[in-house]
Amino acid sequence: MRAPRLPQQPARKLVTALDIGSSKVSALIAEPGEDGELRILGTGQRESRGVKRGFIADMERAEASIREAVAQAERIAGTNIDDVFVGFSAGGLVGAVNTAEVEIGGRQIEEEDIARLFESGREKLREDGRTILHALPAHYTLDGLEGVRTPRGLHADRLAVAIHVVSADPSPVKNLDMSVRFSHLGVRGIVASPVAAGKAVLSEEERELGVALVELGAGVTNVSVFVGGMLVGLKSLSIGGIDITDDIASAFGTRRADAERMKCFYGSATTSPRDNHDMIELSPMGGGEEGTEAARITRAQLIAVIRTRLEQLMGEIANALKELGFSGPFGRQVVLTGGGSELKGMADYAQGLLGRAVRIGRPRLPGLPEAHSGPAFATLAGLALFAASGELDLRQLAPASPDDPGPEGGNIVQRLIAVFRRNY
Numbered sequence: 001m002r003a004p005r006l007p008q009q010p011a012r013k014l015v016t017a018l019d020i021g022s023s024k025v026s027a028l029i030a031e032p033g034e035d036g037e038l039r040i041l042g043t044g045q046r047e048s049r050g051v052k053r054g055f056i057a058d059m060e061r062a063e064a065s066i067r068e069a070v071a072q073a074e075r076i077a078g079t080n081i082d083d084v085f086v087g088f089s090a091g092g093l094v095g096a097v098n099t100a101e102v103e104i105g106g107r108q109i110e111e112e113d114i115a116r117l118f119e120s121g122r123e124k125l126r127e128d129g130r131t132i133l134h135a136l137p138a139h140y141t142l143d144g145l146e147g148v149r150t151p152r153g154l155h156a157d158r159l160a161v162a163i164h165v166v167s168a169d170p171s172p173v174k175n176l177d178m179s180v181r182f183s184h185l186g187v188r189g190i191v192a193s194p195v196a197a198g199k200a201v202l203s204e205e206e207r208e209l210g211v212a213l214v215e216l217g218a219g220v221t222n223v224s225v226f227v228g229g230m231l232v233g234l235k236s237l238s239i240g241g242i243d244i245t246d247d248i249a250s251a252f253g254t255r256r257a258d259a260e261r262m263k264c265f266y267g268s269a270t271t272s273p274r275d276n277h278d279m280i281e282l283s284p285m286g287g288g289e290e291g292t293e294a295a296r297i298t299r300a301q302l303i304a305v306i307r308t309r310l311e312q313l314m315g316e317i318a319n320a321l322k323e324l325g326f327s328g329p330f331g332r333q334v335v336l337t338g339g340g341s342e343l344k345g346m347a348d349y350a351q352g353l354l355g356r357a358v359r360i361g362r363p364r365l366p367g368l369p370e371a372h373s374g375p376a377f378a379t380l381a382g383l384a385l386f387a388a389s390g391e392l393d394l395r396q397l398a399p400a401s402p403d404d405p406g407p408e409g410g411n412i413v414q415r416l417i418a419v420f421r422r423n424y
Helices: 059-077 111-123 170-181 193-201 204-209 241-252 256-266 299-323 346-354 375-389 412-423
Strands: 015-020 024-032 038-047 083-088 094-103 131-142 145-148 158-168 186-192 211-216 221-227 230-237 279-281 296-298 333-337 357-360
Touching: 015 059, 015 170, 015 375, 024 059, 024 375, 038 059, 038 375, 059 170, 083 170, 083 193, 083 375, 094 111, 094 131, 094 230, 111 131, 111 158, 131 170, 131 186, 131 193, 131 230, 158 170, 158 230, 170 186, 186 193, 186 375, 193 211, 193 221, 193 230, 193 333, 193 375, 204 211, 204 221, 204 333, 211 299, 221 299, 230 299, 241 256, 241 299, 256 299, 279 299, 296 299, 299 346, 333 346, 333 375, 346 357
Parallel strands: 015 083, 083 186, 211 333, 333 357
Antiparallel strands: 015 024, 024 038, 094 158, 131 145, 131 158, 211 221, 221 230, 279 296
16 A cells, blocks of 8 residues: 555645666656746655566566655655656667658748648557657758758748657556556656656757767666657667676675675776775675685676676667667767666776767756766656656647547647647
């Protein structure tokens, strides 16, 4: 059961982010201010249980982790929440760019024209056995002139829009949705983690000029490419920080918890002359016999194990970037984020192997508690930013049934114009 509810507070416009990862479940409650800035009210974090490689593997255990993380955030915020924006990071994410176009005939572009354009884009959405998570209009093209932000009031013969579409395998999305709803929470939206993390760690200029975002999670690494202000491709790799931890545990016969501690405190992606002299005491898996001296290894031995797995990881990232076409003049910048990027020397190591400029991406959200301000919480911060942004999603524009005219009433064009006015 969820913790007893706190005394009822006056209605407030709150946004709640919930990131369900392979190693941790974290929650964040924030309140948008009149200036558009988010005020952080409370955060919560619990060890992730029942989640493997981003997939829900045990519904009951996952529910318990979700309830505990949200309850902690509620206690700190001093308020209750009813629904959340949830991050989705499991494999099977696919990104694509769709285009829609309408005739203008040389006259001035009006709201109705943009509404027709959105409707044309919505009609072109095809699930093809997949679940569409996002269908976000990015930028417009007027008679071949790309990168137009606000076309209303301009003259053109033809108006087009680029729409970045992110889809996922249906079953993992349904399981994620159910695990949250069974925790007595509504789901306001399921957000692909590259979309959320990109909002938190990438600058607008980086997204325009071209950048690759690599999220090094515990169980999954997501590689995504942004250019022209939108996400144009992504690939999920079933490898992450937990694989390094398991390698350490296996190589030195220690428990996973101790292997994780060794990785965080003594691990590094780069080497130094002192590594052969620094000694690390091991905690045996079964517990050492009384009176026996604990085994020790050099830091160089630990780093050798780490780098073996990192070479494989960087090789797969390099292949993914090649598949996504991240090369040429715009394929210069890579941003690493996620918990795996916190390994000492990671940016320098990646830069050497990938042959590109690499930086570590930390969430740009003022007011984050220090414990939640590192790269491991980029998706969580990005979820809150996404929730507060109110981005237009073409899936919201589905025509209403005759018995349900929707909140705006009227025909589809009238509803599209209403949505356009709210977002633009």
